[in-house]
Amino acid sequence: SHHVIKQTGKLNVNCLSIEAPFSIFERFGFQSGRTTDKFIDFNPLYSDNGLPFLPRYINAFMSLEVEKYVDLDTHGMFICKVTEARVMSDKDTMSYTYYQENVKPKPNTEGKKGFVCKICGYIYEGDTLPDDYICPLCKHGVVDFEPIEN
Incomplete structure (x- = not known):
């Protein structure tokens, strides 16, 4: 744009x-x-x-x-x-x-270990998130991921 x-x-x-x-x-x-x-x-x-x-x-x-x-x-x-x-x-x-409360889908993190994208909710399953990882859905980088806390 x-x-x-x-x-x-x-x-x-x-x-x-x-x-x-x-x-x-x-x-x-x-x-x-x-x-x-x-x-x-x-x-x-x-x-x-x-x-x-x-x-x-x-x-x-x-x-x-x-x-x-x-x-x-x-x-x-x-x-x-x-x-x-x-x-x-x-x-x-x-x-x-x-949008956050009513439209954006809530990721199902139950029983999963890894990281979730704060932008789109994509879940990366794994112990560590690679420094150069890019979300396959919204194309945001690791700065927009947070650890899953169960």
Whole structure:
């Protein structure tokens, strides 16, 4: 996303509603657009800037245009202006707390020994987690794993 936004200078932000299932997070959050067409078989809608936005599971979206880019070494910050905004429904917005408590599947760690990914719940079974291990589901590294405590 960073690379594409830097090249095009535009982006859309979807505001997920509490109706969004975990599969939306898997599709749009745990995959790279470099290797996967996230919108395949999804029939997106398009905003005035020509970019897609989700046709369901959102209560609003915003189209943004980059006005300034700030290089923060390990990250970049886009300072944007809103060029379009639409309210799509009156459903509540999904907060991170709501996602953690109601949407994200709880990993079944009972009787297992190893490490669990804090991002997606993937379980790595083993006594030690290799320093260069990458989660096969969400592609996060060892910093996002914690030991299973039974």
